[in-house]
Amino acid sequence: MTLCVSLFRFVHMLIFLINFFFLVHATSEVNTEKKRKRTTGREIPEGSERKKKKKKQYQPNYFISIPITNPEITDGIRAVQDAIIQKDHRLSKAMVRCGSLHVTMLVMHLSGEEEIGIAVDALSDSKDFVEDLLKGKTVDLSFQGIDHFKNEVGFVKLTENDHTAILTEIAETMKKIFQEKGILAGEGRAFKPHLTFMKLSKSTQLRKEVKKIDSNLYEDFKSQYFGDEALHRLDLCSMLKKKQPNGYYYCESSVFLGKNREADLVKEALHRETQALLSRLNQIKELLSSPEIRMKISKELFEDNSNSKWKSCISSGLPNA
Numbered sequence: 001m002t003l004c005v006s007l008f009r010f011v012h013m014l015i016f017l018i019n020f021f022f023l024v025h026a027t028s029e030v031n032t033e034k035k036r037k038r039t040t041g042r043e044i045p046e047g048s049e050r051k052k053k054k055k056k057q058y059q060p061n062y063f064i065s066i067p068i069t070n071p072e073i074t075d076g077i078r079a080v081q082d083a084i085i086q087k088d089h090r091l092s093k094a095m096v097r098c099g100s101l102h103v104t105m106l107v108m109h110l111s112g113e114e115e116i117g118i119a120v121d122a123l124s125d126s127k128d129f130v131e132d133l134l135k136g137k138t139v140d141l142s143f144q145g146i147d148h149f150k151n152e153v154g155f156v157k158l159t160e161n162d163h164t165a166i167l168t169e170i171a172e173t174m175k176k177i178f179q180e181k182g183i184l185a186g187e188g189r190a191f192k193p194h195l196t197f198m199k200l201s202k203s204t205q206l207r208k209e210v211k212k213i214d215s216n217l218y219e220d221f222k223s224q225y226f227g228d229e230a231l232h233r234l235d236l237c238s239m240l241k242k243k244q245p246n247g248y249y250y251c252e253s254s255v256f257l258g259k260n261r262e263a264d265l266v267k268e269a270l271h272r273e274t275q276a277l278l279s280r281l282n283q284i285k286e287l288l289s290s291p292e293i294r295m296k297i298s299k300e301l302f303e304d305n306s307n308s309k310w311k312s313c314i315s316s317g318l319p320n321a
Contacts, residue, residue: 060107060187062119064174065235066141067248068101068195072227073143077101077156077197080146080224084198084217090210091217093203096196099247103141103158103193105171105234108178108185115183120253122178123236127255129173130234134257139163139231143195146222151212154198156226167193167231232257 068074081095110116142159149155158164171191178185200207234255241250287293 060109061239062110062116062252063107063237063239064105064123065102065237065249066105066229066231067233067235068103068229070227070229073156073195073229074098074101076224076226077195080218080221081197083220087217088210088214090206091198091213093206094198094200094210094213096198096202097247100243100249101195101197102235102237102249103195105167105193106174106178106185107187108183110183116252118181119178119183119236122174122181122183123234123253123255126174126177126234127257129177130170130255131257133166133169133173134231136258138258139166140228141167141193141231142228143226144224146218146224147194148213148215151215152200153196154213154218155194155196158193158195163231164193 078098085092085095108119110119140163142161142163143156144159145157147155147157158167168191171193175186198213200210200213234257235249236252236254237249238252239249243249244251288297
């Protein structure tokens with residue numbers, strides 16, 4: 001009898017302890033939830049912080065670019081930008097520099113130098129696949145007309161034809177190559193190649209002043225033909241690193257399409273640089289031909305006796321007037 005009473009008391013005590021434990025645990029959860037609500041002013045669903053951190057961690061910071069180099073296209077876009085700014089000067093902050101004009105093929109997140117190296121290798125591997133798709137043909141991207149995304153981004157449209165279908169296939173192929181190498185590449189939305197020339201997100205201050213871009217500002221250009229751009233180069237560009245002097249993005253690596261195209265591009269680049277140098281030399285010559293400038297130079301060189309050596313050197317080198 002005594003054993004039964006003792007056993008009954010033990011079970012009763014065990015039940016009491018179990019109930020007490022669950023009561024304390026429930027109270028702790030309620031207090032934690034109340035604290036979370038007090039901190040944010042609203043209920044935070046479980047796991048939302050993890051999703052937020054993940055979204056921030058994998059925000060795109062690199063992209064594959066087709067640079068726009070045809071002066072006909074860039075001049076046409078500059079004319080549109082100037083016309084819009086004349087009607088609403090605030091939108092000058094929204095304009096994309098002509099040196100930055102490009103078509104985005106693929107976006108990705110690269111977390112460090114190691115992943116950048118992997119992405120460079122993936123871009124290099126893409127070259128053979130892309131050239132197999134092209135089969136030696138030149139892809140001319142034709143730009144005509146203006147459209148917008150939610151009246152927040154203005155862009156020139158890419159004319160729908162067989163070449164845009166090839167471009168879509170190239171984008172899908174590259175996306176697969178990058179993902180197979182472990183690079184988080186691509187977006188959930190469908191690939192829609194376009195040429196952005198204006199976006200409100202370029203300026204935080206502007207977003208406060210202008211909520212939507214009035215499409216009437218570019219009404220006169222909605223059907224304009226801007227020109228063609230040959231697909232000849234693909235660049236791996238950084239969204240965050242300092243841009244190049246010409247306004248184009250910092251480029252980690254490039255691949256040139258076509259056997260002879262790379263040599264042609266080098267020649268074109270050298271020709272542009274040579275023309276720029278010649279133009280600069282002509283400006284210097286014109287500047288030195290001015291009597292006022294020559295007088296200033298003479299004054300700087302000859303005003304002190306200590307410059308007599310310079311004077312004799314200059315005199316001996318100058319032709320007789």
